[in-house]
Every structure is written in C-alpha cells, then in structure tokens.
Amino acid sequence: METQTNSPEKKKGHKQTGPQTEQENLKGTFAAVLIVGGIILLSWFGVFGLFLERA
Amino acid sequence: MVIARKVDTDRLPSTVARPAARLGLSYIWVAYIAFGLAAIAGMVQGMVRGGIMELPSWTNYYQILTAHGVLMALIFTTFFIVGFLLTGVARTTGGSLHKTALGWGWAGWILMVVGTLMAVVTILMNEASVLYTFYAPLKASPFFYIGAALLVVGSWFAGFAVFASYRKWKKENPGKISPLFVFMSVTTFVMWIIATLPVAVEVIFQLIPWSLGISPTINIMLSRTLFWFFGHPLVYFWLMPAYIAWYVCVPRIIGGHVFSDSLSRLAFILLLLFSIPVGFHHQLMEPGISAGWKMIHVTLTLIVVIPSLMTAFSMFAIFETTGRKKGGIGLFGWLKKLPWTDVRFFAPFVGMLFFIPGGAGGIINASNQINAVVHNTIWVTGHFHITVGAAVALTFFGVSFWLIPVLTGRTLTRTANRMGMVQTVFWAVGMFLMSFAMHTMGLSGAPRRTDYTTYMDHPTALGWMDYQRVMAFGGGLLFVAAILLILILVYLTFYAPKGYTEYPIGETEKEQQVPRLLERWPVWIGLVAFLIVMAYGYPIMEQIHHQAPGSPPFKTW
Ligand code: HEM
Numbered sequence: 301m302e303t304q305t306n307s308p309e310k311k312k313g314h315k316q317t318g319p320q321t322e323q324e325n326l327k328g329t330f331a332a333v334l335i336v337g338g339i340i341l342l343s344w345f346g347v348f349g350l351f352l353e354r355a
Numbered sequence: 356m357v358i359a360r361k362v363d364t365d366r367l368p369s370t371v372a373r374p375a376a377r378l379g380l381s382y383i384w385v386a387y388i389a390f391g392l393a394a395i396a397g398m399v400q401g402m403v404r405g406g407i408m409e410l411p412s413w414t415n416y417y418q419i420l421t422a423h424g425v426l427m428a429l430i431f432t433t434f435f436i437v438g439f440l441l442t443g444v445a446r447t448t449g450g451s452l453h454k455t456a457l458g459w460g461w462a463g464w465i466l467m468v469v470g471t472l473m474a475v476v477t478i479l480m481n482e483a484s485v486l487y488t489f490y491a492p493l494k495a496s497p498f499f500y501i502g503a504a505l506l507v508v509g510s511w512f513a514g515f516a517v518f519a520s521y522r523k524w525k526k527e528n529p530g531k532i533s534p535l536f537v538f539m540s541v542t543t544f545v546m547w548i549i550a551t552l553p554v555a556v557e558v559i560f561q562l563i564p565w566s567l568g569i570s571p572t573i574n575i576m577l578s579r580t581l582f583w584f585f586g587h588p589l590v591y592f593w594l595m596p597a598y599i600a601w602y603v604c605v606p607r608i609i610g611g612h613v614f615s616d617s618l619s620r621l622a623f624i625l626l627l628l629f630s631i632p633v634g635f636h637h638q639l640m641e642p643g644i645s646a647g648w649k650m651i652h653v654t655l656t657l658i659v660v661i662p663s664l665m666t667a668f669s670m671f672a673i674f675e676t677t678g679r680k681k682g683g684i685g686l687f688g689w690l691k692k693l694p695w696t697d698v699r700f701f702a703p704f705v706g707m708l709f710f711i712p713g714g715a716g717g718i719i720n721a722s723n724q725i726n727a728v729v730h731n732t733i734w735v736t737g738h739f740h741i742t743v744g745a746a747v748a749l750t751f752f753g754v755s756f757w758l759i760p761v762l763t764g765r766t767l768t769r770t771a772n773r774m775g776m777v778q779t780v781f782w783a784v785g786m787f788l789m790s791f792a793m794h795t796m797g798l799s800g801a802p803r804r805t806d807y808t809t810y811m812d813h814p815t816a817l818g819w820m821d822y823q824r825v826m827a828f829g830g831g832l833l834f835v836a837a838i839l840l841i842l843i844l845v846y847l848t849f850y851a852p853k854g855y856t857e858y859p860i861g862e863t864e865k866e867q868q869v870p871r872l873l874e875r876w877p878v879w880i881g882l883v884a885f886l887i888v889m890a891y892g893y894p895i896m897e898q899i900h901h902q903a904p905g906s907p908p909f910k911t912w
C-alpha cells in the first residue's frame with residue numbers, strides 16, 4: 301500500500317520506519333478492553349432480560 | 356508538578372497568534388455563557404421533578420426544558436467545538452490562521468451569535484417551547500427556526516475556515532500527510548456539513564413556511580426523518596472533538612505519545628462513514644417506517660462499536676506505554692504512574708470512564724427490541740448525560756483549563772489546577788448520582804420530559820420519588836460545579852498571571868507510515884454518499900410519495 305511518513309520535518313538520528321520492532325507490553329490494555337467488553341455484554345443482557353420478562 | 360511544560364519551541368509554534376486566539380476565545384466564551392444559563396435551568400428541572408420546588412406562574416417546565424436542551428446541546432457544544440478546533444488547526448498549521456480562514460471564522464461567529472439570540476429570545480418569550488428537537492407538529496415562532504438555520508449556516512462557515520487552512524497547509528507542504536489534529540478537524544466538519552444539510556432542508560422548506568402559515572400542514576414523517584438524519588451525527592459532532600483531545604492532546608499532557616497515527620485516522624474515517632446512515636435507530640417506535648429499513652439502520656449503527664473500541668484500545672495503550680516507561684509494573688501498575696493531580700489529564704480521564712457505561716447504554720438503545728424497554732423513558736436522558744454531559748463536557752472542561760490560558764497568554768496556576776480538580780469531582784459525582792437515578796427510573800418506566808406528577812398517586816410512580824430526589828441532589832452538585840467552573844474560567848481569562856502555556860499536541864514516538872488512502876477525500880465522501888443513498892434513498896422517496904395526511908401546527912403550552 302502506498303504510504304507516507306507522518307512527521308517528515310523531524311530529522312532524528314534513528315530513522316525507524318515500518319512496524320515497530322521491539323514488542324511493547326500491552327497486557328494491561330488487553331485486560332482493560334476485555335473488561336469494557338464484559339461491561340457491554342452484561343448490561344445488554346441485563347436489559348434484554350427485562351425485555352423478555354415484560355414481553 | 357509541571358503545568359506549563361517547556362517544549363522545543365524552535366520546532367513547534369509555541370502558541371496561537373493573537374488574531375486566531377481572539378477568535379477562539381470569542382467562541383469559547385459564548386459557549387460558557389450559554390452553559391452557565393443552561394446549568395441554572397438544569398438544576399431547576401431536577402428540583403421541580405423531585406418535588407422540591409414549584410415554578411412561578413410566569414414560566415413552565417417545558418419552557419425551561421427547551422432552554423436547557425437548546426443552550427447545552429446546541430449552543431454550548433457547537434461554540435466550544437468551533438473555538439477548540441479553529442485554534443488547534445491554527446496551532447498545528449504554523450501558529451496562526453490566514454486572512455481567509457479568519458474571515459470565515461468571524462462571519463460564522465456573527466451568524467451563530469445572531470441565530471442564538473433569535474432562538475433564546477423566542478424561548479424566553481415562551482414562543483418556542485418545542486424542546487431542543489423542535490419536533491413537528493409542535494410549532495415555534497418562525498424566528499426560532501430562522502435562528503436555528505443561522506446557527507447551522509454559521510457553523511458551516513467555521514468549517515470553511517478549517518478547510519481553507521487545510522488547503523493552505525497542503526499547498527505549502529506538497530506531498531506530506533497533514534497533521535493529525537488538522538486531519539481530524541477536517542473529518543469532523545465534513546461529517547457535520549453533510550449531516551446538517553437535511554436538517555437545513557427541514558427547517559427552510561418545511562418548518563419555516565409552515566410556521567409562517569404559508570403551508571397549512573406539514574409532512575410529519577419526513578420532518579422527523581430529516582431531523583434524525585442530522586440528530587445522530589450531531590452526537591458524533593460532540594464526540595469527535597472530544598476524541599481529538601483524547602487522541603492528540605492527552606498523550607502530550609501525560610508525557611507520552613500518540614499510539615498509532617494510522618489507527619487514529621482510520622477511527623475517524625469510520626466515524627465519518629457510519630455516523631450518518633443510521634438515524635432510524637431514533638425512530639424504532641415510529642409506525643411509518645418498515646422493520647426492514649430499521650434493521651438496516653440498526654446494523655449500520657452497531658458498526659460504530661469498531662471505531663469506539665479502537666478508541667478505547669488506543670487510550671489504554673497510550674496510558675500503559677506511558678506508565679510502563681515511567682516504571683509502572685504488573686498488569687495495572689502503570690495506572691499509578693499517570694499524572695493524577697493534573698486536571699488537564701484528570702478531567703478528560705474521568706470523562707473517558709463515563710463513556711464506558713455510556714457506550715454500553717448506546718448499544719442497548721439501538722437494539723430494536725430492547726429499545727422498547729427504554730424508549731422515551733428518562734433512561735435516555737440519563738444516557739446522554741453520561742455521554743455528552745459527562746464524557747464530552749468533562750473533556751471540554753479539561754481542554755478549557757489549558758486552552759483559555761493559551762489564548763490569553765496566562766498560566767494555569769497551582770491553585771486554579773486544584774480548584775479544577777475539585778470542580779471535576781463535583782461534576783462527576785453529580786452526574787453519577789443524577790444519571791444513575793435517571794437510568795434506574797427509566798428502566799421502571801418513568802417518562803422523560805415531564806413536569807412534576809405522581810400520576811394520581813399510582814404506586815409505581817410513587818416508587819420513583821426517592822430516585823427523583825437523588826436526581827435533584829445530583830443536579831444541585833452539578834450546579835455548584837458549574838458555578839465553580841465559570842469562576843475558574845473567568846480567573847483564567849482575566850486574572851491569572853501572564854506567562855507561557857503549552858498547547859499540547861502529541862506526536863508518535865517514531866515516524867510511522869500512514870496509508871495515503873486515508874487522505875483521499877473523494878473516496879470517503881463518495882462512500883458516505885453511497886451509504887446515505889442506500890440507507891435513506893428509498894425510505895425518503897416513500898415518505899414523499901405516500902405521505903399520510905399532513906398536520907396543522909399545534910401550540911400546546
Ligand atoms: C448543571 C448540569 C445539568 C443538570 C442539572 C441537568 C439536568 C437535566 C434534567 C433534570 C433534564 C430533564 C429531564 C426531563 O424532564 O426529561 C435535562 C435534560 C436535558 N439535558 Fe441536562 N443537565 C445538566 C447538564 C447538561 C449538559 C452538560 C448537557 C449537554 C451538553 C445537557 C443536555 C440536556 C438535554 C439535551 C436534555 C433534554 C432536553 C429535552 O428532553 O428536550 N444537560 N437535564
């Protein structure tokens with residue numbers, strides 16, 4: 301795909317382009333988005349339960 | 356704690372030039388005047404519904420509710436957004452706005468102020484208690500609708516100012532990808548202009564002639580469809596600038612970096628694509644639209660989960676990478692390393708937390724069947740107070756704490772920062788209590804938009820009264836927070852010590868490759884047009900060709 305670097309005026313010594321090389325630790329981020337997903341599902345099924353109860 | 360951090364000023368324009376700053380400040384102060392008035396109305400509504408006070412005979416609940424909704428949701432938000440985006444675009448395109456952009460900016464301001472005054476005066480004269488959705492067949496004075504039209508057209512002019520700056524930057528930087536802030540601002544205004552075209556059509560061709568008595572009746576279905584064509588993207592017009600602060604400004608404030616340039620841009624493109632062809636999710640209880648078309652809109656609506664979770668992921672990733680770099684360890688140890696005592700971070704962060712239940716509630720609202728549980732109950736009011744009233748508003752407050760000093764050449768002092776923290780806590784606790792009560796009452800059937808009533812002492816309605824009082828108490832805390840906010844902002848505008856304040860703009864840690872496709876506007880605008888025609892073309896045609904008998908105007912107050 302045709303790409304472009306985002307901050308061309310920056311002339312840093314280490315010209316690092318492409319995908320990041322060293323692996324960043326994002327375990328906490330993964331856990332956090334799972335929690336968010338869980339909250340969404342719990343509340344959705346909660347209200348869906350109310351709907352079924354009243355239907 | 357360092358509040359005015361030093362930046363490498365040789366490379367970055369350190370501030371916003373005077374003319375652009377003056378323009379930005381003019382927008383922002385109109386926003387906060389509207390906000391202050393609306394906060395009074397909000398508190399009064401809570402008290403009335405809670406049975407704590409009664410309104411004097413010269414006014415009524417629906418007049419105050421209209422004032423609150425219009426001033427908060429339409430005036431405060433729009434003015435703040437324009438002020439924030441115009442100054443941010445100035446900051447990231449060389450520090451100033453050129454003549455053309457300033458011209459559009461001021462012309463927009465004048466139109467918007469005139470429109471606002473017309474709307475506010477008609478509301479005060481009790482000629483326009485039609486609530487902020489101005490649904491027909493409730494009829495307001497024609498001046499109310501003309502004011503609304505001026506507000507919308509003025510905001511387009513502000514958009515033209517952004518486009519003009521973008522074009523100028525592109526010309527001066529051929530072949531380069533635009534700064535993230537500019538890209539996001541352009542996306543926001545492209546979305547806004549497309550979304551507001553139909554509501555302009557509704558106002559100019561349906562409401563104004565009908566209100567003037569030129570056309571005796573109005574096509575209700577069509578007017579509602581045109582309204583929600585705009586009404587849903589309206590919430591994204593509030594949200595996208597808050598996302599800009601989250602994606603671009605917050606990383607810099609916490610001493611970190613933008614996580615991924617391409618991901619941020621892609622999220623905005625997805626918001627542009629999927630915030631418009633979805634309006635029927637507000638009309639799920641409407642008999643005049645068939646189930647199939649509702650399903651198509653619901654499906655498109657739920658796609659917005661993708662950019663939303665991309666945003667959630669990016670925010671956590673920014674916090675985690677920054678926190679780990681500062682020595683945070685373990686699964687969540689990095690959270691401790693964030694600058695919790697810096698209101699510029701704390702206020703938007705609390706806003707983000709509110710957005711989690713807000714997003715969850717949104718998926719519930721948009722689900723066809725369970726919409727029946729919450730439709731037109733005060734659950735909905737609770738929902739948009741945690742989304743726009745908390746997530747977006749707290750982000751805007753957090754931005755104001757540094758943006759106003761930037762624009763006035765003053766500094767956010769330690770004391771002002773501390774007052775800001777207190778203000779944030781009051782607002783958050785108030786919103787939590789008020790919205791929690793609203794959500795709970797809503798689930799047991801309490802309607803929104805209703806004056807104090809016990810429904811002839813019906814046991815169910817009496818069961819709501821405790822929650823009504825919690826709601827009123829939350830409203831009281833919110834009012835205190837609103838006053839505190841205005842005081843802090845007056846201080847930052849006129850009295851804080853002179854000095855340098857940074858306009859925080861984050862960058863990626865390393866240079867990143869950005870697909871050029873993301874900036875090919877004809878592709879994206881073409882796709883938006885395609886989705887709109889697919890989702891709305893046939894239903895709108897049907898509403899015009901097979902219209903039900905039109906309605907004469909009603910004035911119910
Ligand atoms: C001082 C803080 C606030 C308080 C005490 C407050 C309170 C209320 C109450 C009690 C209602 C009416 C419920 C009903 O009868 O349906 C309401 C409605 C509303 N509020 Fe707020 N609110 C506050 C802040 C905000 C903010 C910051 C926004 C948006 C930026 C906002 C937007 C709205 C809207 C759009 C409505 C609906 C009006 C309508 O149904 O036509 N409010 N608010």
Ligand SMILES: [Cu+2]
Nearest residue numbers: 586587636637
């Ligand atoms: Cu919507």
